Amino acid sequence: MKPVMVAVGTRPEIIKMAPIIRALKKTDTPMLFVHCGQHYDYNMSQQFIEELELPAPDYAQQLKTYSQGTQTARIIIYIESLLKKTSPATVLVEGDTNGVLATALAAVKCGIQVGHVEAGLRSFDLRMPEEHNRRLTDHVSTYLFAPTKTAESNLEKENVWGEIYVTGNTVIDAVMQHMPIAQRKSRIMETVNFKKFILATAHRAENVDDLAVLKNFMQAFAEAPLPVVCPLHPRTRKRLRQKNLYRKISQSKNLQILPPLGYLDFLVLMKNCELIITDSGGVQEEATAPNIRKPVLVARLSTERPEAVEAGFSHVVGTNREKIVNMIKNVLTQQKSLPQKSPYGEGDAANKIVGILKGKIPF
Ligand code: UD1
Numbered sequence: 001m002k003p004v005m006v007a008v009g010t011r012p013e014i015i016k017m018a019p020i021i022r023a024l025k026k027t028d029t030p031m032l033f034v035h036c037g038q039h040y041d042y043n044m045s046q047q048f049i050e051e052l053e054l055p056a057p058d059y060a061q062q063l064k065t066y067s068q069g070t071q072t073a074r075i076i077i078y079i080e081s082l083l084k085k086t087s088p089a090t091v092l093v094e095g096d097t098n099g100v101l102a103t104a105l106a107a108v109k110c111g112i113q114v115g116h117v118e119a120g121l122r123s124f125d126l127r128m129p130e131e132h133n134r135r136l137t138d139h140v141s142t143y144l145f146a147p148t149k150t151a152e153s154n155l156e157k158e159n160v161w162g163e164i165y166v167t168g169n170t171v172i173d174a175v176m177q178h179m180p181i182a183q184r185k186s187r188i189m190e191t192v193n194f195k196k197f198i199l200a201t202a203h204r205a206e207n208v209d210d211l212a213v214l215k216n217f218m219q220a221f222a223e224a225p226l227p228v229v230c231p232l233h234p235r236t237r238k239r240l241r242q243k244n245l246y247r248k249i250s251q252s253k254n255l256q257i258l259p260p261l262g263y264l265d266f267l268v269l270m271k272n273c274e275l276i277i278t279d280s281g282g283v284q285e286e287a288t289a290p291n292i293r294k295p296v297l298v299a300r301l302s303t304e305r306p307e308a309v310e311a312g313f314s315h316v317v318g319t320n321r322e323k324i325v326n327m328i329k330n331v332l333t334q335q336k337s338l339p340q341k342s343p344y345g346e347g348d349a350a351n352k353i354v355g356i357l358k359g360k361i362p363f
């Protein structure tokens with residue numbers, strides 16, 4: 001029996017693939033777990049495999065910093081060699097990273113089917129590498145697992161040739177599976193300096209690689225009407241250091257900088273904060289989970305997650321300091337009640353995806 005290859009490379013892919021790996025194991029489906037090495041620090045990668053109790057990858061490479069093109073190319077070469085060696089029935093990829101595009105390209109070039117989890121998202125912002133990656137991956141995939149009807153409709157408009165299934169997003173499964181464990185195990189609140197706080201993350205290349213935007217964010221955090229707790233992505237830490245801003249912002253009394261956190265700690269921070277400011281994709285979705293339900297300011301010019309905006313959870317606020325600070329004040333004073341249900345599903349996306357695959361592929 002040919003296995004399903006589950007490929008990951010970055011923090012959010014590990015988190016969002018975890019429920020699928022569990023569903024594959026539960027149904028005794030033969031699986032190969034591959035890490036393409038895009039993220040490599042312990043706290044961006046291995047920490048999640050351990051915390052989420054995933055099996056050790058069957059194959060993994062260490063791929064340190066390269067330019068986008070080189071990174072993509074190195075992953076294509078690596079995955080192609082694995083595909084030749086292992087001949088899986090299908091390759092599952094999740095999301096929109098360079099690793100996802102590289103893996104999908106390597107698979108189609110070897111004549112192996114691709115299943116794209118989280119297919120059909122569109123920001124319509126072509127500055128973003130993620131927008132190129134997700135569009136191209138969708139167009140070479142045989143199975144497109146769209147989290148929502150909006151994503152399905154994006155795919156239909158583009159006439160993708162694969163089969164589209166609306167399944168919900170596995171991130172809701174991940175939140176539901178891990179929040180009870182997080183609340184039992186995490187001690188992160190003992191290290192947070194504030195009772196009431198805003199949780200902030202920023203790592204998008206078009207934001208933090210732009211000095212003006214990076215400064216705007218840091219000023220907005222320093223001036224926010226509530227203190228800000230910010231687990232810092234390594235890309236952002238690197239940019240702050242390069243621009244000699246790191247020391248200054250780490251001295252701000254209104255801002256607590258933390259290292260990249262494990263999933264259990266991050267879930268607890270989401271649960272306990274008053275508001276989230278982020279340019280993360282996954283965090284926009286997680287904030288809508290029934291056991292989190294927090295307002296989110298999306299510090300970007302666009303979002304590929306409009307469902308969270310339509311449901312009233314998210315507000316796309318742009319990257320201007322004054323606008324961000326004003327919106328924080330508005331949201332904190334309005335205290336609008338948020339829907340009980342998430343637009344990203346009910347926590348059963350992974351079972352649906354595995355059920356569909358098992359109906360299609362003779363395992
Ligand atoms: C990547 C994805 C992005 C995703 C994010 C999840 C692309 C184009 N971007 O962005 O869509 O939202 O992962 O976090 O695929 N670095 C480290 N250690 C690590 C990983 C990264 O120090 O373990 C630093 C390096 O300086 C590296 C930089 O971060 O050059 C950027 O890493 P990269 O994986 O290229 O992009 P991300 O910003 O992490």
Ligand code: UDP
Pocket residue numbers: 011012015201203231232233259260261262263264266267279280281282283286
């Ligand atoms: N996350 C985490 N620790 C952190 C920051 C984020 O575990 O310090 C989790 C978060 O809950 C979400 C995922 O990482 O599931 C989002 O990753 P990121 O923002 O890096 O990528 P994106 O979702 O934007 O691709």
